[in-house]
Amino acid sequence: MKYRYVLSLLLLLGFSLPQHLLHAxxxxxxxxxxxxxxxxxxxxxxxxxxxxxxxxxxxxxxxxxxxxxxxxxxxxxxxxxxxxxxxxxxxxxxxxxQQVSGELGEVVVTALGISKEKNRWAILSRKLNLSNSIPPRRPILSMTFLVR
CATH class of the missing domain: 2.60.40.1120 (Carboxypeptidase-like, regulatory domain)
Structure with a gap:
């Protein structure tokens, strides 16, 4: 009977230990x-x-x-x-x-909107120069305006 009482007490104390003491x-x-x-x-x-x-x-x-x-x-x-x-x-x-001293790679936008490396899909893609192709203060109504 005494052995059973001690075992129950040890189990109760073992399960009631705070979890943060068991982990880092x-x-x-x-x-x-x-x-x-x-x-x-x-x-x-x-x-x-x-x-x-x-x-x-x-x-x-x-x-x-x-x-x-x-x-x-x-x-x-x-x-x-x-x-x-x-x-x-x-x-x-x-x-x-620390800043990287090189430039970031050039990105080209394809017809499907998938970015590829420059000259990889020369037939399907076109390099966009957005500063010359978008008139100031006019909304872009479609993507066909950008790809001419």
Whole structure:
């Protein structure tokens, strides 16, 4: 009878332990993403590798749940991707992204609206120069006006 009572008590205590004690503790990580010139970048993708992701605000701020040892990946068009390993959860994380020195590839719009590489579909596609083909302050009524 005494053995049964002790076993019941141990089972009750085992199931009533808080779950956060059994798993690694995550807490919110705050920070700012800036360009190498110090300008805040909005819309930067901030991702915990193998986990959740978020975007930076207009002021370059982000908040994401992570734990110590997680790797955060920062990606943005025109900037080199950066990865940072979290060593502290108390201090805000400030990240500077470096601009890519090359140009982005040229995009050509095809008749079906599928973007292709330049000169890949020379017969079906046409390079558009939108600054010369659209008259100012006139609405575009159809796509045939753009492709002449």
């Amino acid at each position: 503790q995550t807490s919110p990580v705050n920070g700012t993403v800036q360009s190498n010139s110090g300008t805040p970048l909005s819309g930067v993708s901030v991702r915990v590798l193998g986990g959740k992701a978020t975007l930076t605000s207009n002021l370059g701020n982000f908040t994401l749940a992570a734990k110590i040892g997680d790797t955060l990946s920062f990606t943005y068009i025109g900037y080199e991707a950066t990865q940072v390993v979290l060593t502290s959860l108390s201090a805000p994380l400030n990240v500077q992204l």
